[in-house]
Amino acid sequence: MHELSIVEALIDQVKETLVQEGEKGRVLKLELSIGRLSGVNCDSVRFAFGLLSPGTVAEGAEVEIQQPKAACNCRACNVLTEIDDLVIQCPRCASGDISIEGGRELLLQSIDVEE
Amino acid sequence: MKIVAAKKILKANDQLAAENRARLDADGVFGVNVVGSPGAGKTTLLEALFAQLKGCLKPAVIEGDIAGSIDAQRIERIGVPVVQINTEGACHLDANMIASAIKELDLAAIDVLVIENVGNLVCTAGYDLGERLRIVVLSTSEGDDKAHKYPAIFQSAHAMLITKTDLLPHTDFNVERIAADYKRLAPEGEVFQVSAVRGDGVAEAADWLADKCREKKS
Numbered sequence: 001m002h003e004l005s006i007v008e009a010l011i012d013q014v015k016e017t018l019v020q021e022g023e024k025g026r027v028l029k030l031e032l033s034i035g036r037l038s039g040v041n042c043d044s045v046r047f048a049f050g051l052l053s054p055g056t057v058a059e060g061a062e063v064e065i066q067q068p069k070a071a072c073n074c075r076a077c078n079v080l081t082e083i084d085d086l087v088i089q090c091p092r093c094a095s096g097d098i099s100i101e102g103g104r105e106l107l108l109q110s111i112d113v114e115e
Numbered sequence: 116m117k118i119v120a121a122k123k124i125l126k127a128n129d130q131l132a133a134e135n136r137a138r139l140d141a142d143g144v145f146g147v148n149v150v151g152s153p154g155a156g157k158t159t160l161l162e163a164l165f166a167q168l169k170g171c172l173k174p175a176v177i178e179g180d181i182a183g184s185i186d187a188q189r190i191e192r193i194g195v196p197v198v199q200i201n202t203e204g205a206c207h208l209d210a211n212m213i214a215s216a217i218k219e220l221d222l223a224a225i226d227v228l229v230i231e232n233v234g235n236l237v238c239t240a241g242y243d244l245g246e247r248l249r250i251v252v253l254s255t256s257e258g259d260d261k262a263h264k265y266p267a268i269f270q271s272a273h274a275m276l277i278t279k280t281d282l283l284p285h286t287d288f289n290v291e292r293i294a295a296d297y298k299r300l301a302p303e304g305e306v307f308q309v310s311a312v313r314g315d316g317v318a319e320a321a322d323w324l325a326d327k328c329r330e331k332k333s
Contacts, residue, residue: 002206002238010124017120025116032124039241039267086266088299096299100270106125106241111118 003044006106007052013108014058027061029112037070037086037103070103128242131210135217135245142222145328146230148244150268151252152261153234156278156311158186160252161229163311165195167321172328175225177216179208179233186231196220207238210245227328236265248327254279255288262296270300274307276320281310 014027034040042065053059072081076095083103089096123129139146151157158178165174175196178187187199198216200208213230220228230246232239251272253261256279262269269275275297277290294306305323309316 002241005205005207005209006124006241009127012127013120013122013124017118017122021118023116023118037267039237086270086300088263088266088296096295098299106123108120108122108124110120113116113118115116 003041003048006040007045007048010108011052011056011058014111017111018057023113025113025115027058027111028114029062029064030058031109032063032065033068033105033107033109034065035068035070035103035105036084038106040106042067068102068105071101073099073101125241128210131214132243132245135210135213138217139228139245144222144225145227145331146246147227148230148232148246148249149252150232150239150249151234152236152257155252155254155257157231157252158189159311160276160278160309161231162189162193163317164321164324165193167317168325172226172325173224174227174229175220177213177228177230179231181233202233206233206235207242208232208244209242213244236261236268240268240271247331248273250274250276252276252278255282255286259289259293262293262300266300269297272301272304274305277308278311280308280315281313
């Protein structure tokens with residue numbers, strides 16, 4: 001459900017960007033960056049794109065998704081650990097004195113347009 | 116040809132949220148986004164807080180629900196201005212819905228605008244509505260593992276209000292456990308324990324809200 005409104009916003013962004021760039025060609029590919037902690041499911045995004053893109057400028061485009069990882073920065077053991085899910089303690093030493101870095105991206109990185 | 120966009124997908128929402136915040140600030144209105152599961156007791160909590168704050172703060176409410184206006188009717192009954200948003204299926208409110216709802220309110224006549232989000236611990240986390248304060252409401256009957264299972268919403272909240280504390284003797288809900296989990300996610304966050312039906316803890320939560328509201332105004 002959530003991904004539907006995100007894909008709606010994505011298609012609006014594509015439209016807006018094409019108008020700004022004065023591009024009228026067919027959209028071949030969209031590159032997205034969806035961080036692992038963004039709470040957005042990539043399969044659902046692809047599914048929603050299949051439902052919402054027909055009849056829009058993005059119809060038929062390939063959707064390529066990169067999923068930047070996040071890291072847990074522990075101030076107790078001074079170690080940066082790569083994480084796939086949000087953690088509330090250091091996976092290494094179990095300290096709660098941590099900060100979470102990255103992984104929240106939700107970006108339209110680029111649009112490939114037919115020449 | 117490749118067009119490099121590097122744009123936030125929810126940029127439109129973030130921009131509208133910033134406009135909502137500016138609109139509220141201009142009239143000295145403090146925006147509060149209240150999130151929590153369906154049945155966490157959000158509306159009951161608001162009724163109790165508003166009764167406590169009577170004569171001190173002038174509130175208005177935006178109610179977000181998938182369907183119906185049961186909650187808005189409850190708020191109306193206690194004499195607080197209210198606008199109902201029906202999301203017609205959408206699982207969260209967005210900044211655009213709030214921008215429309217704000218137009219229905221007389222901002223000059225209120226101090227605090229409480230937005231009761233759609234009952235949901237997942238999707239509501241991603242949408243800035245233009246609030247200054249986000250409160251997550253969790254009832255004792257839901258279990259003390261929710262910060263573990265839905266960390267994003269707890270991390271983004273300035274306070275966690277534990278409701279239905281009158282039910283504590285009948286559950287295995289561990290207040291210390293959830294408070295510790297929440298503090299790890301949001302070290303600056305405040306924790307309140309409230310029983311809206313018995314009145315326990317309502318004054319503390321209401322005082323804190325009033326203080327936050329005054330801090331912003333001064």
